Amino acid sequence: MPTSIQQPSLADLITGQQGVIQDCLAQGTLKLKLLNMGFIPGTKVTMIRNAPLRDPIEISIQNYLLTLRRSEAKLIMVKYHG
Amino acid sequence: MKKQICTLVVALTLIAGNAFAHTALMSCFDEGDGTITCEGGFSDGSSASGVEFLLKQNGKTILKTKLTEYSEVNFKKPAGEYQAVFNAGEGHRVYVDGKDIIE
Amino acid sequence: MVNVALAGQPNSGKSTIFNMLSGVNQHVANYPGVTVDKMSANVKYAGNNYQIVDLPGTYSFSMFSLEEQVAKTFLLDEDTDVIVNVVDASNLRRNLYLTFQLLELGKPVVLVLNMMDIAARRQITIDIEQLSLLLNVQVVKATGSKRLGKADIMAAIATASQQEQTQLFKINYNQFEPYLAQLEEQISIESTISRRWLAIKALEGDALIVEKTGIKQQLIDDLTDEIHKRYDLDVDQGFARLRYDNADTLFHECVKEHRSGQENLTNKIDRVVLNHWLAFPVLGAVIYLIYQLSIVGGYELTNYTWPILASIKNWIIGWLPQAQFIDVPPITDFVIWMVNSTIALLNYVPIFFILFGLIAILEDVGYMPRMAFILDRVFKRYGLHGQSTLPLVLGGALVGGCAVPGVMATKGIADERARLATILTVPYMNCMAKVPFYTLLLGAFFPEQMTLMMFYISTVTLFIALSVARLITATFLSNKETAPFIMELPAYHLPTVKGVLLSALQRVWLYIKKVVTIVLAIAVVLFVLLQYPGIPAETMGQFRLSAEKALSDFDHKAQKTGHYQLVDEQMEVFALLNLYDQYKAQRMLTSSKEAVDSLDQAFMAANPELFPLVRPQGGDAKKINKAVRKLSKVSKKIRMAMKNEKISNSFLGMFGRALEPVSQYCGFDWRINVAFLSSFAARESAVATLGSIYENGQQGQRAENALASDGAYTPLHAVAMLIFMILSPPCIATMVVVKLQSNSYRWMAFATIFPISLGLITSALFFTMATHLGWSGEEMMRYFYLSAAAIAIALGLSNRKKPEWSVSK
Numbered sequence: 001m002p003t004s005i006q007q008p009s010l011a012d013l014i015t016g017q018q019g020v021i022q023d024c025l026a027q028g029t030l031k032l033k034l035l036n037m038g039f040i041p042g043t044k045v046t047m048i049r050n051a052p053l054r055d056p057i058e059i060s061i062q063n064y065l066l067t068l069r070r071s072e073a074k075l076i077m078v079k080y081h082g
Numbered sequence: 083m084k085k086q087i088c089t090l091v092v093a094l095t096l097i098a099g100n101a102f103a104h105t106a107l108m109s110c111f112d113e114g115d116g117t118i119t120c121e122g123g124f125s126d127g128s129s130a131s132g133v134e135f136l137l138k139q140n141g142k143t144i145l146k147t148k149l150t151e152y153s154e155v156n157f158k159k160p161a162g163e164y165q166a167v168f169n170a171g172e173g174h175r176v177y178v179d180g181k182d183i184i185e
Numbered sequence: 186m187v188n189v190a191l192a193g194q195p196n197s198g199k200s201t202i203f204n205m206l207s208g209v210n211q212h213v214a215n216y217p218g219v220t221v222d223k224m225s226a227n228v229k230y231a232g233n234n235y236q237i238v239d240l241p242g243t244y245s246f247s248m249f250s251l252e253e254q255v256a257k258t259f260l261l262d263e264d265t266d267v268i269v270n271v272v273d274a275s276n277l278r279r280n281l282y283l284t285f286q287l288l289e290l291g292k293p294v295v296l297v298l299n300m301m302d303i304a305a306r307r308q309i310t311i312d313i314e315q316l317s318l319l320l321n322v323q324v325v326k327a328t329g330s331k332r333l334g335k336a337d338i339m340a341a342i343a344t345a346s347q348q349e350q351t352q353l354f355k356i357n358y359n360q361f362e363p364y365l366a367q368l369e370e371q372i373s374i375e376s377t378i379s380r381r382w383l384a385i386k387a388l389e390g391d392a393l394i395v396e397k398t399g400i401k402q403q404l405i406d407d408l409t410d411e412i413h414k415r416y417d418l419d420v421d422q423g424f425a426r427l428r429y430d431n432a433d434t435l436f437h438e439c440v441k442e443h444r445s446g447q448e449n450l451t452n453k454i455d456r457v458v459l460n461h462w463l464a465f466p467v468l469g470a471v472i473y474l475i476y477q478l479s480i481v482g483g484y485e486l487t488n489y490t491w492p493i494l495a496s497i498k499n500w501i502i503g504w505l506p507q508a509q510f511i512d513v514p515p516i517t518d519f520v521i522w523m524v525n526s527t528i529a530l531l532n533y534v535p536i537f538f539i540l541f542g543l544i545a546i547l548e549d550v551g552y553m554p555r556m557a558f559i560l561d562r563v564f565k566r567y568g569l570h571g572q573s574t575l576p577l578v579l580g581g582a583l584v585g586g587c588a589v590p591g592v593m594a595t596k597g598i599a600d601e602r603a604r605l606a607t608i609l610t611v612p613y614m615n616c617m618a619k620v621p622f623y624t625l626l627l628g629a630f631f632p633e634q635m636t637l638m639m640f641y642i643s644t645v646t647l648f649i650a651l652s653v654a655r656l657i658t659a660t661f662l663s664n665k666e667t668a669p670f671i672m673e674l675p676a677y678h679l680p681t682v683k684g685v686l687l688s689a690l691q692r693v694w695l696y697i698k699k700v701v702t703i704v705l706a707i708a709v710v711l712f713v714l715l716q717y718p719g720i721p722a723e724t725m726g727q728f729r730l731s732a733e734k735a736l737s738d739f740d741h742k743a744q745k746t747g748h749y750q751l752v753d754e755q756m757e758v759f760a761l762l763n764l765y766d767q768y769k770a771q772r773m774l775t776s777s778k779e780a781v782d783s784l785d786q787a788f789m790a791a792n793p794e795l796f797p798l799v800r801p802q803g804g805d806a807k808k809i810n811k812a813v814r815k816l817s818k819v820s821k822k823i824r825m826a827m828k829n830e831k832i833s834n835s836f837l838g839m840f841g842r843a844l845e846p847v848s849q850y851c852g853f854d855w856r857i858n859v860a861f862l863s864s865f866a867a868r869e870s871a872v873a874t875l876g877s878i879y880e881n882g883q884q885g886q887r888a889e890n891a892l893a894s895d896g897a898y899t900p901l902h903a904v905a906m907l908i909f910m911i912l913s914p915p916c917i918a919t920m921v922v923v924k925l926q927s928n929s930y931r932w933m934a935f936a937t938i939f940p941i942s943l944g945l946i947t948s949a950l951f952f953t954m955a956t957h958l959g960w961s962g963e964e965m966m967r968y969f970y971l972s973a974a975a976i977a978i979a980l981g982l983s984n985r986k987k988p989e990w991s992v993s994k
Contacts, residue, residue: 063275
């Protein structure tokens with residue numbers, strides 16, 4: 001279920017689904033970290049898997065693998081791709 | 083009751099180990115007079131008196147006692163193969179084979 | 186001397202490159218005031234000296250992490266001549282994010298494309314010339330794990346160090362340019378760093394830079410506001426976007442990827458390791474393996490190393506002034522005490538060496554982040570981190586572990602708050618050395634229920650640890666910021682043997698240098714506390730009487746033999762006694778026939794007259810031998826009693842008595858207090874500590890009767906002691922590593938006082954309840970266990986009051 005009616009977030013992607021980053025709603029430390037790791041609007045991300053306990057999630061961005069908590073993923077707005 | 087006191091005492095002195103933590107040790111030798119003496123201890127010098135000592139032969143326990151206040155035990159040398167066991171709990175056990183105990 | 190700084194993102198293989206360049210002569214230090222490692226090495230190349238410093242891995246130069254601040258401060262304050270940027274060749278785009286910021290510093294840079302083998306495998310080709318041209322730096326290929334590229338890198342560094350002018354690398358920051366120019370003018374300090382870099386960082390809001398350059402914060406705020414109003418842009422996002430855009434451009438010009446969407450080895454392994462059903466079994470297997478190899482295997486190893494240490498001890502004792510029956514010279518006492526302390530600590534080295542090696546392997550392979558990924562959800566609820574797994578396991582989960590390596594393993598935890606929480610929590614796990622204590626008490630008071638009780642003890646620690654973690658993070662640590670979880674999962678790769686060995690050796694050395702030294706210093710203090718004021722004259726007189734009696738006893742027996750003239754003088758008796766004791770001590774350590782023979786020969790050669798009495802042949806000699814043995818026993822007995830007396834009267838003993846009003850609620854009378862305290866310090870405390878204290882107190886009443894009139898020690902007392910033992914800190918060495926890892930004496934004090942208080946209160950609570958409610962020992966333990974479990978579960982399920990991350994407007 002999307003976080004809001006209009007915009008899905010990274011947390012809404014299901015396994016294997018791709019998305020393109022639209023916006024980053026995080027603040028402060030989290031925002032900085034996300035920027036450093038390449039979460040720039042226009043970047044493609046792919047949802048790889050959930051952790052066995054469903055949180056955190058693993059995504060692939062550019063050429064590498066990242067994990068982040070769902071609470072953090074909810075702040076990254078995406079557009080479904082493909 | 084006395085047994086319990088002694089054990090309590092000894093147990094407390096074992097807390098000594100908690101200052102530095104320790105390995106269990108035991109050495110045995112043949113006294114040459116038909117008895118064997120085994121002395122137990124811990125690597126940090128803690129006394130091992132009151133710790134359980136066993137003699138095993140063919141899977142059976144032929145002797146079960148505790149180390150004296152001097153951390154040692156003296157017993158009659160069994161015939162055949164046997165094993166001396168210093169048992170201070172999980173991870174703190176020492177096994178010595180009878181054949182390795184020499185004069 | 187050329188100063189070189191190695192900079193790069195995490196997982197770029199920077200440490201491997203550093204190892205490759207530096208050989209084994211690495212120097213590990215600390216950056217001032219923080220617990221980040223500073224690795225440096227001196228390398229000679231083509232007649233010049235290069236001082237290479239391996240900076241901590243950072244993704245960028247922003248503000249938020251300790252590593253970034255450390256790296257930035259280093260580059261600002263120290264005079265670096267050349268920067269070597271190690272980059273993951275198969276991940277160029279993201280790595281360029283840092284590269285740009287390094288280039289903007291204005292110093293000569295050498296770009297090292299590392300992990301070329303992986304890039305090749307993924308069929309990624311990089312146009313080195315084009316890259317070099319566009320960035321205006323030398324670009325060197327390398328594969329650190331295969332030791333390829335050392336010469337090229339050093340040559341490039343040499344060239345870079347002789348560069349005259351560095352053409353300033355510029356990214357066009359579009360709308361920000363006029364603001365940057367404005368800020369550049371405001372910079373008042375002189376620095377080898379380019380002003381443009383300083384201005385960029387200032388505009389990005391870097392407090393450290395703003396302070397250093399003397400720019401007014403107000404100006405920054407004004408400019409930022411203006412930018413926001415005019416362009417509807419966030420400075421942070423703006424810069425990041427521009428950097429990544431440039432990185433994209435560069436990437437497309439220089440890099441060709443022939444295969445995308447690769448199913449590579451890492452993915453294949455992850456499909457198993459991170460599989461919903463297999464993840465936990467795999468995790469369990471890995472942890473079990475580490476535990477078996479290090480704790481159990483290492484323990485086996487100590488069976489071989491211990492005799493060596495003990496022989497050294499015996500050798501040293503041989504040099505000390507000899508004991509005169511019951512009079513042991515204080516210097517001898519002291520040295521023996523210190524030697525015992527030292528070898529007890531050194532005895533742990535084999536275990537730690539294996540352990541640190543395994544941890545290094547685990548880190549290098551890349552499994553650690555995956556561990557965190559799997560367990561984070563559970564640990565997060567208690568304020569811990571997925572990476573807290575290993576430290577907690579090492580401290581002893583279910584079976585006995587050791588808190589010292591457990592706390593040392595908290596190094597890698599990214600979240601500062603969780604890291605501190607872990608450091609303070611590990612000591613509650615199952616300490617190996619407490620096991621004999623449990624075994625004894627259980628054997629005496631709960632012989633039938635031993636298994637059940639042991640189960641309670643070994644599992645309750647986890648509940649306690651989790652509860653304490655939650656408690657601490659909610660109260661004492663609540664002011665610390667929690668970091669984002671975002672974590673990279675690096676590709677799996679084989680660790681290098683050299684890297685693993687180096688890491689293990691460095692950490693073992695750290696243990697010896699920092700932990701052993703401090704614990705020994707404390708040992709000195711403890712010695713004093715136990716020795717003085719000493720045995721009161723009257724009691725001493727009694728001991729002397731016993732001694733005299735034993736000696737005259739011996740004299741009578743010896744007179745009946747033909748060897749009397751050897752021992753007719755008291756000094757000779759002492760000499761024989763000491764010889765006997767020394768021989769026995771040595772003999773205990775030798776096991777093979779050959780070794781025993783050579784030992785005998787050595788002793789014979791050194792003591793031709795007296796040794797035959799120690800290893801008697803012939804009736805007379807055997808008689809004296811028997812008498813000596815008896816004498817040895819008696820002397821030991823008297824000395825033990827003396828020791829107990831000394832302890833009882835010592836400062837420590839007085840302290841124990843003073844504690845009684847408080848400790849009585851736990852069922853601990855002053856005798857138990859003294860025993861606890863003295864055993865915490867006096868590891869050679871004799872067996873009869875409590876017994877003799879009782880006997881002395883009751884003036885010769887037999888221990889049984891004394892206790893009968895006193896009230897017996899019941900299973901409840903035993904459980905109270907067990908509870909206290911479970912909660913109290915494991916050892917002084919643990920406290921020392923807590924200080925090392927937390928870099929604060931305050932936390933060390935907290936980590937000592939809090940558990941002891943908790944132990945006292947809890948055991949008092951349950952002892953009182955059990956006594957009044959008439960519980961059995963097992964019930965008391967059971968209710969303690971259930972309470973701990975209930976608290977832990979309740980805390981885990983309780984909702985956090987506020988969400989962790991807020992959304993910006």
